[in-house]
Amino acid sequence: MPIGKKCWAIAEGYIPPYSHSTNRELISHETVCILNASDQQARVELTIFFSDKNPVGPYLIFVPARRTKHVRFNDLTDPEPVPKGVDYASLLISDVEIVVQHTRLDSRGEDIALISTIAFGN
Amino acid sequence: MPIGKKCWAIAEGYIPPYSHSTNRELISHETVCILNASDQQARVELTIFFSDKNPVGPYLIFVPARRTKHVRFNDLTDPEPVPKGVDYASLLISDVEIVVQHTRLDSRGEDIALISTIAFGN
Amino acid sequence: MPIGKKCWAIAEGYIPPYSHSTNRELISHETVCILNASDQQARVELTIFFSDKNPVGPYLIFVPARRTKHVRFNDLTDPEPVPKGVDYASLLISDVEIVVQHTRLDSRGEDIALISTIAFGN
Amino acid sequence: MPIGKKCWAIAEGYIPPYSHSTNRELISHETVCILNASDQQARVELTIFFSDKNPVGPYLIFVPARRTKHVRFNDLTDPEPVPKGVDYASLLISDVEIVVQHTRLDSRGEDIALISTIAFGN
Numbered sequence: 001m002p003i004g005k006k007c008w009a010i011a012e013g014y015i016p017p018y019s020h021s022t023n024r025e026l027i028s029h030e031t032v033c034i035l036n037a038s039d040q041q042a043r044v045e046l047t048i049f050f051s052d053k054n055p056v057g058p059y060l061i062f063v064p065a066r067r068t069k070h071v072r073f074n075d076l077t078d079p080e081p082v083p084k085g086v087d088y089a090s091l092l093i094s095d096v097e098i099v100v101q102h103t104r105l106d107s108r109g110e111d112i113a114l115i116s117t118i119a120f121g122n
Numbered sequence: 123m124p125i126g127k128k129c130w131a132i133a134e135g136y137i138p139p140y141s142h143s144t145n146r147e148l149i150s151h152e153t154v155c156i157l158n159a160s161d162q163q164a165r166v167e168l169t170i171f172f173s174d175k176n177p178v179g180p181y182l183i184f185v186p187a188r189r190t191k192h193v194r195f196n197d198l199t200d201p202e203p204v205p206k207g208v209d210y211a212s213l214l215i216s217d218v219e220i221v222v223q224h225t226r227l228d229s230r231g232e233d234i235a236l237i238s239t240i241a242f243g244n
Numbered sequence: 245m246p247i248g249k250k251c252w253a254i255a256e257g258y259i260p261p262y263s264h265s266t267n268r269e270l271i272s273h274e275t276v277c278i279l280n281a282s283d284q285q286a287r288v289e290l291t292i293f294f295s296d297k298n299p300v301g302p303y304l305i306f307v308p309a310r311r312t313k314h315v316r317f318n319d320l321t322d323p324e325p326v327p328k329g330v331d332y333a334s335l336l337i338s339d340v341e342i343v344v345q346h347t348r349l350d351s352r353g354e355d356i357a358l359i360s361t362i363a364f365g366n
Numbered sequence: 367m368p369i370g371k372k373c374w375a376i377a378e379g380y381i382p383p384y385s386h387s388t389n390r391e392l393i394s395h396e397t398v399c400i401l402n403a404s405d406q407q408a409r410v411e412l413t414i415f416f417s418d419k420n421p422v423g424p425y426l427i428f429v430p431a432r433r434t435k436h437v438r439f440n441d442l443t444d445p446e447p448v449p450k451g452v453d454y455a456s457l458l459i460s461d462v463e464i465v466v467q468h469t470r471l472d473s474r475g476e477d478i479a480l481i482s483t484i485a486f487g488n
Contacts, residue, residue, distance in 0.1 A: 003129060003131050003213065003242075003244045004131065004242065004244070007369060009369050009370065009401055009403065009465040010401075010465075010467070011399040011400060011401040011434065011464075011465045011466055011467035011484075012397075012399040012436070012467040012469055012482055013399075013434070014436075025207075026230070031134075033133040033134040033135075033209075033211065034133060035131055035132075035133040035171055035211035035213070037131065037171065037213050049401055049403065049432060049433060049434045050433065050434065051433055051434055051435055051436070052433075054432065055432050066171060066176065066177055067171060067172065067173055067174070068133065068135070068171045068172065068173055068209060068210060068211035069173055069209075070134070070136075070173070070209040085391075087399075087434060087435075087436040088434060089399065089401035089434035089465075091369065091401070091403050098133075099131040099132075099133045099211075099242045100133055101132065101133035101134040101239065101242075102482075103134055103237065104480070104482070106478065106480060108392070108478070109476070109477040109478055110231070110232075110476075110477055111231040111232055111233040111235070111355060111477040112228065112230070112231055112235045113235055113357075113477070113478045113479055113480040114226070114228060114235040114236065114237045114480065115237060115469065115480045115481060115482035116134055116224075116226070116237035116238070116239050116482070117239045117361065117467065117482050117483045117484050118133075118239050118240060118241065118242050118484060119484065120369075120370065120465045120467075120484050120487065121242065122369045122370070125251060125253050125335065125364075125366045126253065126364065126366070147329075148352070153256075155255040155256040155257075155331075155333065156255060157253055157254075157255040157293055157333040157335070159253065159293065159335050188293060188298065188299050189293060189294065189295055189296075190255065190257070190293045190294065190295055190331060190332060190333035191295055191331075192256070192258075192295070192331040220255075221253040221254075221255045221333075221364045222255055223254065223255035223256040223361065223364075225256055225359065232353070232354075233353040233354055233355040233357070233477060234350065234352070234353055234357050235357055235479075236348070236350060236357040236358065236359045237359060238256055238346075238348070238359035238360070238361050239361045239483065240255075240361050240362060240363065240364050243364065247373055247375050247457065247486075247488045248375065248486065248488070269451075270474070275378075277377040277378040277379075277453075277455065278377060279375055279376075279377040279415055279455040279457070281375065281415065281457050310415060310420065310421050311415060311416065311417055311418075312377065312379070312415045312416065312417055312453060312454060312455035313417055313453075314378070314380075314417070314453040342377075343375040343376075343377045343455075343486045344377055345376070345377035345378040345483065345486075347378055347481065354475070354476075355475040355476055355477040355479070356472065356474070356475055356479050357479055358470070358472060358479040358480065358481045359481060360378055360468075360470070360481035360482070360483050361483045362377075362483050362484060362485065362486050365486065
């Protein structure tokens, strides 16, 4: 069953530039979580917006039918990595309905801090 | 008075695989909070989606009329437990209008971290 | 200018039962933040839902025109205090459009943890 | 492509009155994150609401076409600074569609706490 929207935006974006841990799970990171509850693969175009330069993208993300994909912004490389310690925002355009949630783990200190919010669906 | 939607999605899902505490209140967990403000019992079907295998469910949750139920994903057992340290997402289908909110308590470190967001209602 | 909805729900609710600090600002608490951007006073009826007993309320909250009011659930007394360490949910019905956001400060540990989410507006 | 709404509200607002760090990144602050994905500059009027006095504003924020701007409430000065340790709320009116998210970093303790939520779009 398709649920969600085809267009989603996340106005907040910031990968903390350092981490207290070197364990992948606890490295400072941001994640976009995508749920594709439909019966078709979702082809998602992700664009990153900045405060002082042109948007970068699209980054292509494929989410198979009836699957979720949690993509770290830290792991994006094509067309280019997302810079750390820089304000950004993101826009996702999908060809099928999806649901999008945004999360950050900040491990600059000894204990982690977390944020999460459902994105804005248009 | 019924308030809410009958279909809700949470794109983020991750139960941290360990905890600093053994106190139930402070064990790393995720919760789906359901409010049924209507005058009828809500029968809710919860399905869990993964990145690399078929969805699991439905998990059946009954929320009496004019009650709230905060269900830990850690406590789900039927049809099977939700694995820890694994990305997932969830979908809830109810027969009456409900309101759904998602929360995680992460106690991998000495001090806890929390997230919460209203889910996406369709 | 009126902005918002007249009916709002918060499915999550839990006042941590103890605190590391005795400073009012850092005592574990939950808050419902109400913005009344309209030119009329808002009369808000708040009802608290539980998992195992009938709802309690209404708690009456008056938010003057063009004002915000951040009400701690800990401070509610009439008709009765909100119990600590207990799952609850809440429903707000206003006679003018308002905007509602939910926040928790958890200071059970040495360092605080925070959550916040916009509520669900019907 | 324009995405979002022209009117947004954030009911929560509170800049913690002190910080454990003097590093700008880790000073207690609140931020309003604005994404303007359209092809026109956005002129945004921000108004701050209080519990016990008239609203202050508008604060003018210009977000160029296809850019994001993350504005710290701590940095607002015109018409006047936003007081610390005081409850407030905010309203944003834009001439083009934007997306708005709210974040707080609280560094009163040794380790930071974070909140974030998508704002309410009217």
